[in-house]
Amino acid sequence: MxxxxxxxxxxxxxxxxxxxxxxxxxxxxxxxxxxxxxxxxxxxxxxxxxxxxxxxxxxxxxxxxxxxxxxxxxxxxxxxxxxxxxxxxxxxxxxxxxxxxxxxxxxxxxxxxxxxxxxxxxxxxxxxxxxxxxxxxxxxxxxxxxxxxxxxxxxxKVLADVGLLGMPNAGKSTLIAAISNARPKIADYPFTTLHPNLGVVRVGPEQSFVVADVPGLIEGAAEGAGLGHQFLRHLQRTRLLLHLVDMAPFDEDVDPVEQAKAIVLELKKYDKQLYEKPRWLVLNKIDMIPAEERAARIKDFIKRMRYKGPVFQISALTREGCDELVKSVYQHVREQQLAEQPHVETDPRFAGEPPT
Known part of the structure; x- marks a missing residue:
């Protein structure tokens, strides 16, 4: 539907x-x-x-x-x-x-x-x-x-804990299919995702979070270009944004750093509060980079991006690095949930005593 x-x-x-x-x-x-x-x-x-x-x-x-x-x-x-x-x-x-x-x-x-x-x-x-x-x-x-x-x-506006954002063909649908129960359409062409997908990621018994995948953004999305601008609102209620970057684009002339900076700029144009949300970099498709070149290319990417937050190296296709990403995301979401709960003062006279 x-x-x-x-x-x-x-x-x-x-x-x-x-x-x-x-x-x-x-x-x-x-x-x-x-x-x-x-x-x-x-x-x-x-x-x-x-x-x-x-x-x-x-x-x-x-x-x-x-x-x-x-x-x-x-x-x-x-x-x-x-x-x-x-x-x-x-x-x-x-x-x-x-x-x-x-x-x-x-x-x-x-x-x-x-x-x-x-x-x-x-x-x-x-x-x-x-x-x-x-x-x-x-x-x-x-x-x-x-x-x-x-x-x-x-x-x-969907109620998701984590939102995925990135350029078309960054691998968002593949990632949400790899870590959750969602089964979005996956294909090797841009704009495969035409509407948001929600998936529940289960980390353990009674331990889960909800992740949302929205259509890919392109430059000018905040002004209405492409499809993603119609669904940016769904990221406004998330606690964490995962910025997926395609580290092995089909076109060798495409610079992943420039693509990543373009996404950040569109967020800032669309909504300042959305831009200020916690945002982690997820470098995808590392399986397509020769093993001897990975470390150097990732180091160069982070340096040119001038990014100082958490960085994860994954392959959504082979699920390499996905477990570490999921555990870190759940820990962050859980800490946010606990921080949002109201603090109830207890009477020290009854501390440790069972209720009567």
Whole structure:
């Protein structure tokens, strides 16, 4: 299925039911009094984060979502029934914003999270609400309140711990297939990847992280060139970026250093916060470099790149160096997760004692 990460929808909550004007008509009760009930509330529109979804494609073909209106009030003190609610399932990581103003309204960040995106209108009052010692036969009623109506933009930013970036044919799809359960399309031509791929990398029992592979970037991506610019947003929520570099390009005239610098420049142009994220260099396809030349070429690359962070030498095809990379990435992600958890102060009097 084609990956769709943007959609526009119209939602309308149900209107409230109208109140009722009615009087009690029973034998031997000449002045039975008012008994008109209130109208029911209109149905709400909810959004729920479904971890089983990874695309917004359903909302490309189903734009209008409307909840049921509330039932009108009736005589004999009967209130109208509330309208049925509508629940829209969306992928985790969906951002819901106003289509006209661009204001971000909601974000679905946790599986199972439920939010109300359109509130149903309250029901109107029946004439029994207006009964008093002075006004014993009221004929007033109020109409139901209208439900909220919104034009919304849905935007999906995948929730991945690690993002892969690099030029087309850098080997990102091969790497994600080698270390995770993802099975992206792999071929020996540029732009094989046309949509983001997510994979779960398992390091050990209950030890895993999520990695995202986005289409390759080219020079000018921040201004809209190529395919990768459409998916740079998916890297904004990652904790770590792995910058893959093709150390053995098909064209001998291509300089890997210049390609790597071009990617860094595009990140800086697109989003400064994304540019400042932790970024590790992963030098791929070292199996295609003669063993006696590897050390010199890698040393020359790092020197010209003026890079001082972690550097990993791998071959995604033969999986050489992948285990070391995966363990280091998991350690970094785990440290980030622990640092983001709120610190809870404990009473020193009860330190080490089991709870009662």
């Amino acid at each position: 084609k990956f769709v990460d943007e959609a526009y929808i119209d939602v309308a909550a149900g209107d409230g039911g109208n109140g009722c004007v009615s009087f009690r008509h029973e034998k031997y009760k000449e002045f039975g009094g008012p008994n008109g009930g209130d109208g029911g509330r209109g149905g709400h529109v909810f959004a729920i984060a479904d971890p089983n979804l990874n695309t917004l494609v359903d909302y490309r073909y189903s734009r209008r979502h409307e909840a049921q209106r509330g039932q009108h009030g009736m005589g004999s003190d009967m209130f109208g029934a509330a309208g049925s609610d509508v629940t829209l399932k969306m992928p985790v990581g969906t951002i819901i914003s106003d289509a006209e103003t661009g204001e971000v309204l909601f974000e679905l960040l946790r599986p199972g999270e439920v939010i109300m995106i359109a509130k149903g209108g309250d029901g109107g009052f029946g004439n029994m609400r207006f009964k008093s010692a002075i006004n014993r036969a009221p004929r007033q009623k109020t109409p139901g309140w209208p439900g909220e109506r919104r034009n919304l933009k849905l935007e999906l």
